[in-house]
Amino acid sequence: MFSFELEYNDNNTKARAGRIKTPHGEIETPIFMPVGTAGAVKALSPEDLNNAGAQIILGNTYHLYLRPGTEVLKHFGSLAAFNSWNKPILTDSGGFQVFSLAELNNITEDGVSFKSHLDGSSLYLNPEKSIEIQEAIGSDIIMSFDECIPYPSDYDYVLNSVDRTTRWAERGKKAKKRDDQALFGIVQGGVYEDLRKRSAKQLTDIGFDGYSIGGLSVGEEISTMYEVCGYTAEFLPKDKPRYLMGVGTPEDILTCIGLGVDMFDCVMPTRNARNGTLFTSNGKFSIKRADLAFSDDKVDENCNCYTCRNFSRGYLRHLYKAGEILALRLNSIHNISYYLSLVKNSRYAIKEGRFKVFQEETLYRLKEGNNKI
Amino acid sequence: MFSFELEYNDNNTKARAGRIKTPHGEIETPIFMPVGTAGAVKALSPEDLNNAGAQIILGNTYHLYLRPGTEVLKHFGSLAAFNSWNKPILTDSGGFQVFSLAELNNITEDGVSFKSHLDGSSLYLNPEKSIEIQEAIGSDIIMSFDECIPYPSDYDYVLNSVDRTTRWAERGKKAKKRDDQALFGIVQGGVYEDLRKRSAKQLTDIGFDGYSIGGLSVGEEISTMYEVCGYTAEFLPKDKPRYLMGVGTPEDILTCIGLGVDMFDCVMPTRNARNGTLFTSNGKFSIKRADLAFSDDKVDENCNCYTCRNFSRGYLRHLYKAGEILALRLNSIHNISYYLSLVKNSRYAIKEGRFKVFQEETLYRLKEGNNKI
Numbered sequence: 001m002f003s004f005e006l007e008y009n010d011n012n013t014k015a016r017a018g019r020i021k022t023p024h025g026e027i028e029t030p031i032f033m034p035v036g037t038a039g040a041v042k043a044l045s046p047e048d049l050n051n052a053g054a055q056i057i058l059g060n061t062y063h064l065y066l067r068p069g070t071e072v073l074k075h076f077g078s079l080a081a082f083n084s085w086n087k088p089i090l091t092d093s094g095g096f097q098v099f100s101l102a103e104l105n106n107i108t109e110d111g112v113s114f115k116s117h118l119d120g121s122s123l124y125l126n127p128e129k130s131i132e133i134q135e136a137i138g139s140d141i142i143m144s145f146d147e148c149i150p151y152p153s154d155y156d157y158v159l160n161s162v163d164r165t166t167r168w169a170e171r172g173k174k175a176k177k178r179d180d181q182a183l184f185g186i187v188q189g190g191v192y193e194d195l196r197k198r199s200a201k202q203l204t205d206i207g208f209d210g211y212s213i214g215g216l217s218v219g220e221e222i223s224t225m226y227e228v229c230g231y232t233a234e235f236l237p238k239d240k241p242r243y244l245m246g247v248g249t250p251e252d253i254l255t256c257i258g259l260g261v262d263m264f265d266c267v268m269p270t271r272n273a274r275n276g277t278l279f280t281s282n283g284k285f286s287i288k289r290a291d292l293a294f295s296d297d298k299v300d301e302n303c304n305c306y307t308c309r310n311f312s313r314g315y316l317r318h319l320y321k322a323g324e325i326l327a328l329r330l331n332s333i334h335n336i337s338y339y340l341s342l343v344k345n346s347r348y349a350i351k352e353g354r355f356k357v358f359q360e361e362t363l364y365r366l367k368e369g370n371n372k373i
Numbered sequence: 374m375f376s377f378e379l380e381y382n383d384n385n386t387k388a389r390a391g392r393i394k395t396p397h398g399e400i401e402t403p404i405f406m407p408v409g410t411a412g413a414v415k416a417l418s419p420e421d422l423n424n425a426g427a428q429i430i431l432g433n434t435y436h437l438y439l440r441p442g443t444e445v446l447k448h449f450g451s452l453a454a455f456n457s458w459n460k461p462i463l464t465d466s467g468g469f470q471v472f473s474l475a476e477l478n479n480i481t482e483d484g485v486s487f488k489s490h491l492d493g494s495s496l497y498l499n500p501e502k503s504i505e506i507q508e509a510i511g512s513d514i515i516m517s518f519d520e521c522i523p524y525p526s527d528y529d530y531v532l533n534s535v536d537r538t539t540r541w542a543e544r545g546k547k548a549k550k551r552d553d554q555a556l557f558g559i560v561q562g563g564v565y566e567d568l569r570k571r572s573a574k575q576l577t578d579i580g581f582d583g584y585s586i587g588g589l590s591v592g593e594e595i596s597t598m599y600e601v602c603g604y605t606a607e608f609l610p611k612d613k614p615r616y617l618m619g620v621g622t623p624e625d626i627l628t629c630i631g632l633g634v635d636m637f638d639c640v641m642p643t644r645n646a647r648n649g650t651l652f653t654s655n656g657k658f659s660i661k662r663a664d665l666a667f668s669d670d671k672v673d674e675n676c677n678c679y680t681c682r683n684f685s686r687g688y689l690r691h692l693y694k695a696g697e698i699l700a701l702r703l704n705s706i707h708n709i710s711y712y713l714s715l716v717k718n719s720r721y722a723i724k725e726g727r728f729k730v731f732q733e734e735t736l737y738r739l740k741e742g743n744n745k746i
Binding site: 039040042043044045068072075076082083293296306310311312314318319321322324326328329 | 411412413415416417418419420440441445448449455456457666667669679683684685687688691692694695697698699701702703
């Protein structure tokens with residue numbers, strides 16, 4: 001029920017365009033996945049996401065496990081039935097939040113005990129439990145439970161962690177009961193090329209429906225992130241989708257598409273929207289700027305989203321300054337639309353054999369435009 | 374450019390159905406006007422309001438004067454051009470907020486000096502200034518500047534205030550420059566029947582395009598409010614629209630339609646939505662209730678709004694408990710849709726000569742259903 005078809009390979013970069021099929025619909029790659037942490041992409045409705053061109057959204061297993069919980073999700077049948085999103089959903093494993101958000105108690109070979117960041121209650125996740133929760137969520141693409149290590153971590157720690165993450169991935173694959181969900185393995189290995197290679201080799205030997213690149217954008221230099229992403233993508237099979245987790249800026253996404261990544265997710269477009277930062281084809285700017293009070297311009301002259309079709313920067317600034325809830329939604333609609341048009345235009349460029357020029361021109365405009373718009 | 378046509382009179386009550394024409398479109402009465410305090414109905418877009426059946430929204434002169442200010446509104450041409458609402462807008466005079474929200478400095482025969490509730494800056498409003506601001510806003514229906522007295526107030530104070538409010542209304546009418554805006558006078562007089570009559574007589578002698586009933590729902594008993602509304606409506610000419618300001622619950626609106634009121638506004642549906650209280654044809658309930666976690670029911674079995682078409686009470690409860698911004702919008706869409714269907718169904722019932730039965734049955738269901746749903 002899940003498949004990935006590689007449709008186009010760019011001749012000048014590693015960029016590729018493909019098509020993922022899932023029980024809830026197809027996804028054209030490269031794709032950006034808006035993050036619906038607790039079963040809703042913040043400030044946006046399913047209709048807003050459809051109108052913005054979203055093809056798949058992400059749900060966070062950790063958050064959904066805490067609230068509403070698996071009993072509620074089982075009652076409703078799936079997250080998609082619960083939140084009325086009728087296209088594919090991908091869930092992470094819960095690992096990243098357990099290691100970054102919760103208070104950790106203990107990491108053992110079996111799993112991780114931690115405290116809920118909501119009420120401090122003691123909880124436990126391991127590979128089998130993560131799969132069980134994701135099966136209750138009913139997402140189309142699920143992730144293996146992985147250890148998310150801090151940056152920087154020393155070589156020996158990362159080596160042990162990679163091997164454990166592989167053992168966890170294998171246990172998750174064995175625990176998986178449903179055959180209508182695709183399972184991805186997550187490549188770890190920090191910034192050590194041989195450990196990334198080791199992780200990729202171990203996971204591909206087990207065999208997964210796709211491969212995620214985890215543990216990046218956690219504090220390392222951007223150039224390091226690109227370097228690690230680049231060689232890790234090369235270690236992965238060409239006939240499976242590659243998903244760079246939690247990345248990133250428009251520049252990051254454009255660059256990593258060129259390194260052979262197919263899938264991205266990040267809270268940046270929605271979080272920045274709520275903070276008043278808007279992305280455009282000429283870079284980003286703050287809608288709070290005083291000089292925008294009288295601006296008749298739309299947010300992005302090249303955008304056709306609901307926000308850009310109907311509202312000026314002046315009005316959006318007013319809404320934001322007045323603390324109107326509508327500001328958060330209109331900003332989010334625009335930023336998500338921008339991210340989705342970026343990957344859609346990348347796909348067109350790959351298909352038409354002009355991705356490198358598109359990438360260079362877009363990166364140039366973003367660099368030149370930032371803070372001058 | 375403004376007209377009011379009385380189309381149907383109910384035989385068993387004072388209820389009436391009419392049609393208001395304005396430069397930005399027609400309004401079928403009785404009508405409820407969602408409140409767009411600072412140029413946006415809280416949590417809702419113009420598209421949401423259109424989909425909910427809104428025919429006219431209200432803007433608050435006080436809030437718009439403070440932010441974005443008349444210079445911005447003049448730059449954009451009007452509030453409608455600024456906020457992309459392409460149907461009629463009504464503005465209040467600013468009086469209510471000056472007297473209830475701001476720190477008052479001094480009330481004189483000329484006007485009122487007060488401090489901004491936003492930044493404490495010293496400001497001044499009088500009848501001429503209120504009209505000037507409303508002309509910058511460019512609303513289709515504007516209000517005379519009135520004194521909003523506290524409840525209770527003694528007879529002599531109210532008497533003097535009524536006469537001053539009349540003088541202010543006359544000054545506003547003289548100051549008005551635009552002929553594409555309808556000007557309403559506001560009947561005051563507290564809970565004193567002869568003062569309500571005096572105010573209505575004075576204002577109708579001057580002559581306005583419509584008449585508002587102000588100074589109700591300010592702390593008096595509901596039965597008193599209905600009594601005062603009832604006799605005040607009788608003091609007003611039949612061929613002009615009557616607007617009961619700031620009222621109220623669904624029960625209030627149904628009752629006051631029966632007393633001959635044509636227009637209503639209230640923050641209740643949107644404010645309650647943000648507090649998690651949802652209105653239905655069987656009364657209201659809190660979406661926070663623990664027993665709703667597993668509820669497959671929609672909010673109101675008789676509602677066809679976006680929220681009710683797509684989401685269960687269980688999901689809405691989850692969104693609210695998780696602090697999701699989407700909860701505020703979905704709740705607001707429903708409550709506004711409910712209020713608008715209430716006045717639309719009242720209008721149908723008036724047209725078809727069955728308003729009294731409709732009113733009684735609806736009030737019965739609301740009373741029986743409250744907190745049992």
